[in-house]
Amino acid sequence: MEVIKKVLVIGGGVAGIQAALDIADGGYQVILVEKTPSVGGHMAQYAEVFPTLDCPQCILTPKMVDVGQHSNITLLTYAELQKVSGEVGNFTVEILQKARKVNHKKCTGCGTCWQKCPEKVPSEYDAGIADRAAIYIPFAQAVPAKPVIDTEHCRYIKHLEFVEGETEGKRPPQCRICERLCPAEAIDWEQEAQTITEQVGAIVVATGFDLMPIKRLPEYAEDPDVIDGIQFERMLSPGGPNAGVVRRPSDGKIPGEVVFVSCAGSRDPEHGVPHCSRVCCMYLAKQAMLYKHAVHDSQAHIFYIDTRTTGKGYEEFLQRTMTEGTVYLRGKVSRIYRDGDKLKVMGVDTLSGKQVEVSADLVVLGMAMLPSVGAKDMAARLGIATDEQGFFTESHIKIDPLESTRPGIYLAGTAQGPKDIPDSVAQGSGAASKVLGLFARSEMTPEGLTVG
Amino acid sequence: MRLEISLGRLRNEFVAKITELSGQDINLCYQCGKCSAGCPMSFIMDLLPNQVIRSVQLGLAEDITSSRTPWLCASCLVCTVRCPKGIDIASVMEAVRQIALRRSEDFIDPAGLERDTVAELPPIALVCGFRKLTG
Amino acid sequence: MDLSYYPGCTLKTRALNFEDSAIAAMAVLGVNLIELPRWNCCGTVYSMTDDDLAHHIAPVRNLVRIAEQGSDRVVTLCSFCYNTLKRADLLMRNSPEKRNTINTFMDDEIDYDGQVEVVHLLEVLRDDVGWEAVARKVKTSLEGLKVAPYYGCTLTRPQEIAIDSVESPTVLQGLMQAVGTTVLDFPLATECCGSFEIVSDPDAVIERAYTILGMAQRKGADAIVVSCPLCAHNLGHKQAEIAGKYSDFTGMPIVYFTQLLALAVGVNPEVCRFDLNFGGVEALLRDRGLIPQRV
Incomplete structure (x- = not known):
């Protein structure tokens, strides 16, 4: 049986981007499928990345642009894998291209529509700390830099549904402002979702992670000033909604004291997940450092159980955070609650043997890393195994970390387990080399053994 | 003085008794301190709850029996419901109390309570207190 | 609706304001709290050591009495009584060995294996009344x-x-x-x-x-x-x-x-x-x- 020398990469985060670029550079066709309207993944949300404090826009954007322009890459954003059949060397995949309601051939990406759209929706990219329009690109450096209409929130779509449904109540406005103002006449209300069928020889799964929702730890208060790590990244980001000025959500005040809580949901088999999320120690150290740089005369406190700094340059970075004055308190936080203007953080410092209490203006929880929402469904569609948490299972945890449990399907990035950016990139390249190795063979025997 | 850690100390009778009475696997504890962080009575304890658990892990029987901590534990169970490893810390405290009470080492002497005190306390407080603090 | 009601020690002494107001209010809501004709101290606290079965006798004896009186549900007002009776009930449901020991010890009573549902008045208000x-x-x-x-x-x-x-x-x-x-x-x-x-x-x-x-x-x-x-x-x-x-x-x-x-x-x-x-x-x-x- 002939090997089809075309690969499907699922997920446009840094691991998927790396895998797609390496395979495309190797001379093979790549279809990169991303469920959101842009590639970039979580990395594009970060302020600066440890341990070098590079700006992710500077190091990631060129790769995103390459993916968008590479002659061997077909980029399908706002699309999802629906179905897989066949086997290694010859899979048939069905991909659902969701309706963008914007003709991307006509659209010039001028931005008039998303600037003028009157509907405001919490921005996924800004992790809910700022709004976006109903017609939008997720962020300024998005690839493609052309918008989609969020049909769940678009006023005109709601109007149409209202009229069709003959429902009672107030009729949503006709709106259509984007359509009226679009100089390219690119708005296409008739555009429907499409199923695209492709033949591929291999699949790389790089569907990434999501953070555990704060709600799962009710002892840490439902309060606007208790936020997760990604939300704080957006606050710190010079390109973020506050242009890098840290303001707490409740009242816009610049926080003078911030508490960071590591292992929020991680290493907690009773209430969260048993695993270590691997990156929280480092990104909380980085956030504490950046916060102290951003806010003069401020104090950062980090509650931790152990500091895990196993990457290159990481321990040195952590030491720098400590010497710059961030206080490390060894112990878990039991409870956070509001008392007037402050958040009371009830913790312990087991090193001094004291129960401690910090009055904070803002609390950042290093929430556990979970497989991206929908990973288990994806595993079922792909016919591959997951562990209890939903991370995709490797063929062998030690010596086959890139192979899934199904031949021809490879794993990359945090979809396989919590990891940092360098490891995700390395695994992306590793998965690519597996695919290139497979494509170097022209045929497969029924037993799956390849013939040169 | 330097503490000598030895097989004999780690596996002493006291540790075995606490494990038996509490039904808890003390080795599950990774010393995160969440029990101490949330304990409402920590402010008067000589050992924090996590230090009691640590002392059990290291077989420090005398440190535990001389501590007031188990007697100040109000059995409110905040430690138990928030422990990431599912250890019922309140039961460990009860086990420590029981070991003393079964040796007739009561923490309070009911006969020594002031008459006025007894008169003003509701029955629930007295029965509860006697159940927890006397054998 | 008639409900078997377990008062406990303090409701009869220092917390008459709790008991009297509860019985009167529930009557207005159409729920008659009918005090058990025979009850004893619930034990106040649930014994947490594994081998201490003796102290479970008091709450279990109450549960037996309730069952004997033909009730399959008992309501408490006092939070401590609720806790002790409920946990004793769970122990009897979930630990066959301890259940046997306790039932054998109380051999002049009927065996108890979870015939009674213990509820707190707040649950009745939320789930039965609404x-x-x-x-x-x-x-x-x-x-x-x-x-x-x-x-x-x-x-x-x-x-x-x-x-x-x-x-x-x-x-x-x-x-x-x-x-x-x-x-x-x-x-x-x-x-x-x-x-x-x-x-x-x-x-x-x-x-x-x-x-x-x-x-x-x-x-x-x-x-x-x-x-x-x-x-x-x-x-x-x-x-x-x-x-x-x-x-x-x-x-x-x-x-x-x-x-x-x-x-x-x-x-x-x-x-x-x-x-x-x-x-x-x-x-x-x-x-x-x-x-x-x-x-």
């Missing part, structure tokens, strides 16, 4: 009264007997809203009051009480609503001493949820025995025109 039905029976809305709901420990811990969410219970909020009060967000709602340590270390309990009362005061509460006679005592009894020690504390009325319910559904305030409450409940309710001025 907030809407409570609201419909309200004659005097308690509008304007700002209350801090306080659960203490034994209604929501441990997890397996919790009548509501362990970390963020809402049942008191539901009830108090139904009778018209404004329910404050009260972060210390499930913090321990110091419990039985009042016997051995009253000073520590004063500190606990100050922490909880002070928070309620800062939140602007008119009163703290409780469901446990021990909480009521610990939070209420030493308020003068607390005010002497901490000048920012000025007093906080402590009231049972059943008393406010009774008042709202039109029970005669005299039945509610507000005179037995701590912290100035009578003065508060008079001030709000909810009970008559003293003649």
Whole structure:
């Protein structure tokens, strides 16, 4: 049986981007499928990345642009894998291209529509700390830099549904402002979702992670000033909604004291997940450092159980955070609650043997890393195994970390387990080399053994 | 003085008794301190709850029996419901109390309570207190 | 609806205001709390050591009596009784070996293996009566009264007997809203009051009480609503001493949820025995025109 020398990469985060670029550079066709309207993944949300404090826009954007322009890459954003059949060397995949309601051939990406759209929706990219329009690109450096209409929130779509449904109540406005103002006449209300069928020889799964929702730890208060790590990244980001000025959500005040809580949901088999999320120690150290740089005369406190700094340059970075004055308190936080203007953080410092209490203006929880929402469904569609948490299972945890449990399907990035950016990139390249190795063979025997 | 850690100390009778009475696997504890962080009575304890658990892990029987901590534990169970490893810390405290009470080492002497005190306390407080603090 | 009711020691002595208001209010709501003809002390606390079966006899004996009387459900008012009876019931359901030992020991009684469902009155109000039905029976809305709901420990811990969410219970909020009060967000709602340590270390309990009362005061509460006679005592009894020690504390009325319910559904305030409450409940309710001025 002939090997089809075309690969499907699922997920446009840094691991998927790396895998797609390496395979495309190797001379093979790549279809990169991303469920959101842009590639970039979580990395594009970060302020600066440890341990070098590079700006992710500077190091990631060129790769995103390459993916968008590479002659061997077909980029399908706002699309999802629906179905897989066949086997290694010859899979048939069905991909659902969701309706963008914007003709991307006509659209010039001028931005008039998303600037003028009157509907405001919490921005996924800004992790809910700022709004976006109903017609939008997720962020300024998005690839493609052309918008989609969020049909769940678009006023005109709601109007149409209202009229069709003959429902009672107030009729949503006709709106259509984007359509009226679009100089390219690119708005296409008739555009429907499409199923695209492709033949591929291999699949790389790089569907990434999501953070555990704060709600799962009710002892840490439902309060606007208790936020997760990604939300704080957006606050710190010079390109973020506050242009890098840290303001707490409740009242816009610049926080003078911030508490960071590591292992929020991680290493907690009773209430969260048993695993270590691997990156929280480092990104909380980085956030504490950046916060102290951003806010003069401020104090950062980090509650931790152990500091895990196993990457290159990481321990040195952590030491720098400590010497710059961030206080490390060894112990878990039991409870956070509001008392007037402050958040009371009830913790312990087991090193001094004291129960401690910090009055904070803002609390950042290093929430556990979970497989991206929908990973288990994806595993079922792909016919591959997951562990209890939903991370995709490797063929062998030690010596086959890139192979899934199904031949021809490879794993990359945090979809396989919590990891940092360098490891995700390395695994992306590793998965690519597996695919290139497979494509170097022209045929497969029924037993799956390849013939040169 | 330097503490000598030895097989004999780690596996002493006291540790075995606490494990038996509490039904808890003390080795599950990774010393995160969440029990101490949330304990409402920590402010008067000589050992924090996590230090009691640590002392059990290291077989420090005398440190535990001389501590007031188990007697100040109000059995409110905040430690138990928030422990990431599912250890019922309140039961460990009860086990420590029981070991003393079964040796007739009561923490309070009911006969020594002031008459006025007894008169003003509701029955629930007295029965509860006697159940927890006397054998 | 008739429900078997287990009172326990304190309801018959120091918490008459709890019991009388509960029975009267529930009657208005169409629920007759019928006191068990025979009951003994619940044991007050659940024995937590693995080999201590003797102390489970008291609660189990009560459960046996309830079963013997033909009831399959018993309601408690006191949070401690609820906790002890419920946990003893769970032990008898889930531990066959201990169940056998206990049943064998009490061989002149019928065997118990979980014939009785132990519920707290708040569960009955929420699950059997419902907030809407409570609201419909309200004659005097308690509008304007700002209350801090306080659960203490034994209604929501441990997890397996919790009548509501362990970390963020809402049942008191539901009830108090139904009778018209404004329910404050009260972060210390499930913090321990110091419990039985009042016997051995009253000073520590004063500190606990100050922490909880002070928070309620800062939140602007008119009163703290409780469901446990021990909480009521610990939070209420030493308020003068607390005010002497901490000048920012000025007093906080402590009231049972059943008393406010009774008042709202039109029970005669005299039945509610507000005179037995701590912290100035009578003065508060008079001030709000909810009970008559003293003649």
